[in-house]
Amino acid sequence: MSFFGLQENNLEEERQRIRSGASRETEDVAVYTWGEESYDGLGDALQEGGDDFNDETFGSSGSVGKDFDFAGQASLLEPELAHHKSANPVLSSPGQPRADATPRPVEQRPDNRRAPQSLESIWDDRSPFSVLPRENGGNRLQASTSQFSPFPESPVLHQPNAGQGGARTLQEIEAEMRAAAQQSRGVSQRQQNALRLQQEEEQFLQEQAYQQRQQRLAFQREREIERELQLQALQRLQQQQAMQAQHQRTPPPRMLPVSQSPRFVDQRQMLLLQQQEEHQLRMQQELQEQLRMEELERQLQLERQLRAQQISHINQGPLNHRRQTSGPTIAELQFQALQRQQLHRRQRSQSPAYQDFNVAPQNIQLQQRLLEELAQVDYLREFQGATQAEQEALRAEAMRKIVEAEKMEDKRRKKAAKIAHMSRYNDLMTQSDKDFITRIQVSQLVTPDPYADDFYAQVYGAILRSRMGLQSQDERVLKFGTGGGISLGNTQKAATRRPNAMQRMEQQVERIVSNARRREEEKGLHSLHSLQGALGKTSGRSYKAAPRQLLQVDDNPSTSPTLAHANAHISKEDATSQPNEGAAKEAAKLSRETLGNTGNVVRKDPLTHRQVLTALEAMYDLVLKVEHLRREQPPPEEEEASQQWQKEYDDLVELLWEGLKVMVPLETSNPHPFVSLLSPSKGKKLLPRLTRHIGSSRMLTLMTLLVACFTQLDVVKQAPLLDSLDESDERTEADRQTQAFLGSVLQSILPIVANLELHVVTALLGLLIDRSQDIAAVAKTKPGLALLTLFLSRVEVIKQGWGQGVEPVDLMAAGASLEQWQAVFDQFFVLLTPHLLALFPSSRIVLQDPHAPSAALAIDIMDQPVWQFLAALALQAVPEQHQVLVTSLRDKVLENVLSANKGWVADEDERRTKLANVNLFLHALGLDSSQIAL
Amino acid sequence: MLIFSVFKTLTDQQVTVELKNDLSITGVLKSVDQFLNIRLDSIKVLDEARHPHMMAVKNCFIRGSVVRYVQLPSEHVDTQLLEDATRRGSSPRSHPFIG
16 A cells, blocks of 8 residues: 555554554554555455454465464454554555556555465556556546646655665565464564554655656656756747746656656657757756666666565565454464564664655755755756847747757658668678679670670770771770670760779679680580570570561572673683783773674673662671781781681672672673663672772773773763752652762772873773764763863873973883873863753753742852862863863853853852852863953 | 660660650650660650640650660761661671670
8 A cells, every 4th residue: 555645644544543552443454455456346256354264365374384384473463454544544445646657566555464475466567668557556546536646745765775675585584484483372462563563664664765756757757757848849938837836845746657658768768869860959968867867767776676675565565364353363463573583673774765754854955855845946047147138039040940950850861761771672782682683694695706796886986986086095995894784885985983983893793794704615606595584584585686677688698690790701811911001901991892892792681670689688797807907917927816807807808809790701791790780879888898809900900891892881970960950859869879889889980090001092092982882971970070180180190290290201102192091081072062061050940930049059069079170181181171161161261251251140159159159160171261251 | 685785875865765655755865774674864745735644744764665666866876886786786796706
C-alpha cells in the first residue's frame, strides 16, 4: 500500500502512535483487502470478514510441517491488524494525486496478509522502458480517488540510496523461520503487537523512503521539463512560469507522464540533434544539456534502485503474510523482533534516509529544495526578460530560430532519407563483380580489328582529323579505344573534366583489350561468338552472323569470260607498255580497231545494269581490301613481311585491273564494259580510289580507252538534257551524273594528262576526233569540253615549258611533235568552227519569255567553261584561226559586253560574270573587253 | 555495329529520333550504345501541341528498341564512307586479309 496521501505531520503522528501502540484498534479491515487480486476480479469474491478458508487456501497449520509454518502467526494477528488498519485511514485509503504520473508498484503495500502476493507483481515494472503490461497498477491508480497532494512540501531526501530497507538474504529468512518455529507457542498478544508495530514501522520507513525518492524523481523530472521547455519552447515560458508557481505547491499532473513517454524521449533526441546541427548553440545550453544528461543518468540509477526495493518488498511481503497466518509463537515473534531490529539497525546504518527520518532533518532538506526551485523560477524570470516587450521579442526570436531549426532539420532528414534510400543497394556488388561485368562488356565491344567492326567511325574520325589539320595525335586510341564504343574517341573533350579518371579508364581498357586480344588469338576467329548475347542481344540476329538473304543477287557475275577473252586478246606488250612510247602506239592500235578490225572479236551484249552493279560491288570489295592492306603495310625493315605484303597487294591490284575490264576489246560491246561500269555514279566514284593503286601506264591505257569510248559515256549521251532549265528527273539525274563524272573521273585522269607528252596528247586528240562521229557534239557536252580544255591546256603548258627551256628538249622530236599536233589541231579547229556559237549553253538554251532573273546568271555561269575552252583554243590557234574565232564569236562577245555596259542585266553579279567570261577569251587573244568600242 | 559506329560520329550533332509511338524528338545526340539506346539533350518534340507533357522534358534516354527512325544531319554523314562500311560489314570475315 502506498502512502502518497500521507501528510508529513500525519506520518510523524502515525509513527508516534505506532510507537506508543495507541492506534492499533482503529484499523479498517475492509480497506485492507483493496489490493492485489482486484484486477482479476477475485477481490470481489474475497470474504472480507474472516479467514474461514485460510486453511483451505494455505493448508491447515496442523498438517503443514513445522518448517513451513510461518503463516500461522498471521491468522492470530489478523483481528489486531484489522483494527490497526481502520484506525489509520491514510494508510488504508491512499489518495494519489500523481497516481497517473508516478508509477508506484502495488507491492509497496505494507500489509499483505490477506492478499497473497502474486509473483506477477515482480514483473510489474513501472519504468517507462518496460514492455510488461501494467494495467494492474494503472487500473487501480485510476480507480483511486484523486486527492490534493501536499507532496512538494513533504521532505525530499537527497540520498538516492535511501531505501535499502527490504533486502533480506535467504539465510536471514531461514534463521527467522527457525526462531519463529521455536518460539511461536508462547507468544503473548503484546509481543505480537510489538512485532506488528515493528513491522509496521519498518514498512512505514520504507514507504517513507520510497515516497521521498518518488518525490525526488518527480522533482527531477519537473526540472528536466523546465529545461526542456527553456530550450525547446521559450514561447511557452509564460505559461510555464504560471505553472511553476503552482508547482511550488503541486507538481503539474500532466507534466510527468510526458517526461516518461517515449515521445518525450524522442523529442529530447530531436532536440539534441537540432542542437548539434545549430551552430549558434550557446555554451549555456550545452551546459544545461550536460546537466540534464547527468540528471537523466541519476534518474535511471534511482529507478533501478527503486525496482530493487520493490523486489525486496515483494520478497518480504509474502513472507510476512505467511508467518503471520501460520501463527507464530511468542518466542518466535520475540526472536523475529530482535532480528528485525538488528536488521533495521543495519539498514539504518546503511541508509542515511533512516537517520534523516528519525532526526527529521528532512524539513531542512525540503526547505533547501524549495529554495532551489524558487531560484530556478527566478532564473527563468530573468531569462525571459523584465518587460513584456522584451519577452515578446525574445519569443519571436526563439520562434523564428525554432522554425528555422525545424526546417533545417526537416531538410536534412529528407536528404538523409533520400541518400539512405538511394544507398540501399550500395556495395551489393564487389569490385571484382564490377570488373567482371566490365570485362564482358568490353570484350564484346572490343575487336582486334577496329577497322573491320568500327570502320565508319574510325575512318570518319581520321578524315575529320585530317580535315581539321590535326595529326592523329593518339594512334593508340584510334587503334582500339574507339573500337569498343567506349567513346575514347572524344578524349579531348572528356579529358578536361576528369583527366585522371579517363586515364585510369584508358589503362584499364587497354589491359582488357590486350587480354581480349590474347584470348582471341587463343580461341581463334570465332571466339567472339562465345560471349555473344551474354549481356543481352543487340538485335534479333547478330550483326556478325550471316544475315538472312533478302536480295537475290547473283554472287558470280558473268564477267570472267569477258575477262579471259580480254587477256587473250590484248597482248602482254600492250598491257605493260611504257607511257612514252606505248601510248601513241596504243592509241593508234585502238584507232585501228575502230576501223573495223573486228574479225576475231567476239561481240557481246553490253553489260546489263545488274551486272554492272554486281561487278562494281566486287570492285569495291577489292578496293576496300586493298585499302585495308595499305593501312597495314609493314615497315620496310621487316623484309619478309614486306615481301609477303607486296605480293598480296600486287595480287589484289591485278584483280582490280581485271575487274575494270579496260583490256576488253573496244568492239566487244557498245557501250564498252568499262564505260558501262562508269555509268552508275558509284562507278564514277570508284575511279579516283583506284588510281593510286593502278600504275600510271595502266592509267594511260585506261584514259585512252576512255577517250576512245567517250561518246559512249552516259554523260555525253545525256548531255542534251542539260540544255534546258526545266526541272525534270532526267535532267537532275543527268546533272548529278555529269557532276560525278567531272568530279571523279576527270579528276582522276587529271594527273595523268598533266604528265602527258605532246605526241601522246596529239594521239589522244586524234583518237577522240576519229572515234567521235561529231567532235562538235562532244565539245557541246560539259565532260567533252572539259577534256578538250585539258588537252589544250596541257599542250600550252608543254609549249611554255619548251619556250622557257625548263627541261632539255630534243628539238627534232619536239619539232616533229609540234608539227603533228598542229596538224591534228587544225583538223579539230576546222571541224569545230561551224559550231563555235553552239558551244555556248546560252545559245542552245531557249529561254521562255517570262523567266526568272536568276536564269540568265545561271546560263552565264554555264557559259564559263566554254569561254575557258575558247581561250585555250585561241592560245593554240594561229593568227588566221584567230580571225575565224573573232569573226565567229564577235556577236557573242559584243552581246555580253553590251549588256554588261548598258545595264541590260539583272544585277551586278550578272554583269561582272559576263565581263569576266568575255575577258577570259579576249585575254587569250591579247585583248580586253574595255578595248571594245561600242 | 555499323549503325552504332555511325551514330558514334554523330555525337553532339542535332538528330531527330522518330519513335514507334509516333513521337518525334529532335535533340543533340549525347551518346549511343551498342543497343542503340540513345541519349538526347535539349530536346524538342515535333508536335508539341499533341504532346504537351513533353514540353518540360529537357533531355531523355531512349531505349533502342522503341526507335523507328533516326534522321541524321546529312552534312555530317559521309555517304561514300557509309557505303564502304556497309560493304565491309557484309563480308568482313570471309576474306583472309580482314580480321
